[in-house]
Amino acid sequence: MLEAEVKLGLDAARKERLLARLEAIGALLVAEHHQEDDYFAHPSRDFAESDEALRLRESDGRLRITYKGPKLDPPRKTREEIEFGLEADRENAAHLLFRLGFQTVARVRKLRREHRLPDEPPTVVCIDDVEGLGSFCEIEVEAESVEAGRARLASRLVKLGLSDLTPIAESYLELLVGTRT
Numbered sequence: 001m002l003e004a005e006v007k008l009g010l011d012a013a014r015k016e017r018l019l020a021r022l023e024a025i026g027a028l029l030v031a032e033h034h035q036e037d038d039y040f041a042h043p044s045r046d047f048a049e050s051d052e053a054l055r056l057r058e059s060d061g062r063l064r065i066t067y068k069g070p071k072l073d074p075p076r077k078t079r080e081e082i083e084f085g086l087e088a089d090r091e092n093a094a095h096l097l098f099r100l101g102f103q104t105v106a107r108v109r110k111l112r113r114e115h116r117l118p119d120e121p122p123t124v125v126c127i128d129d130v131e132g133l134g135s136f137c138e139i140e141v142e143a144e145s146v147e148a149g150r151a152r153l154a155s156r157l158v159k160l161g162l163s164d165l166t167p168i169a170e171s172y173l174e175l176l177v178g179t180r181t
Contacts, residue, residue, distance in 0.1 A: 001142045004149025005077040006157070008165040010135040015127065018137060021161050027115040027125065035059045037108040038094060039173045043101025053171065054102065058090050059112075065093070073146045075169035076153060108172045123156050133175055137162065 010018065022029075038056045047053055051070035056063065062085065069080035086093055094104070109131040117123040124140040139156050143149030157163040170178070 001144060002072070002078050002146065002149055003081050003140060004073070004143045004146075004153055005138055005140045006075070006153050007077065007168045008137045008162055009168060010127070010137055012135070014165075015135050018127065018160065018162065022115050022125065025159065026118045028118070029113060030116050031114045033059045033112045033114070035110050035112055037172075038090075039105045039108070040097055040102040041105050043103075053173065056090065056093055056097070063088060063090060063093060071169065073150060075167040076150060077169070077171075078143070078146050078149045106173055106176055108176055110172070117156070117159075121152070123152075125160065128172075130172055133172065136168070
């Protein structure tokens with residue numbers, strides 16, 4: 001299975017309309033997370049060039065490491081994702097990566113509100129307030145192919161009243177690093 005995802009920028013008015021729409025269609029607010037993501041550069045290849053990412057995420061006191069493969073269907077963010085939990089503290093996990101030659105690129109901090117739509121297959125709608133960048137909506141579905149993911153995302157955008165917005169292909173890391181230049 002692939003994770004198909006689309007990201008959209010939200011101004012304050014659009015964010016409020018989306019929250020009202022989620023409530024109207026019976027979406028369930030399943031979680032609210034404070035997340036800090038450290039992104040790492042590979043010691044021998046350029047992740048920016050290969051469109052990959054290695055992330056160490058602390059969310060509500062829990063630590064996970066994630067590898068994200070290249071995007072398969074930009075501006076949608078369909079890609080391979082490998083993720084698992086770590087039984088370590090953030091400093092020891094980062095120290096291990098440093099010893100292996102990885103270097104920290106940036107830290108992304110956000111408040112994420114995760115909603116689930118009452119449909120099959122499951123759809124996750126996250127509203128993120130990202131420090132230094134603003135508010136965004138990410139819609140995620142699982143799909144057996146790029147085409148199926150594209151179709152599911154398109155139908156969810158219509159259902160949520162967001163089909164007029166232009167998807168953002170860049171990750172929060174790319175957006176954040178881009179704001180520093």
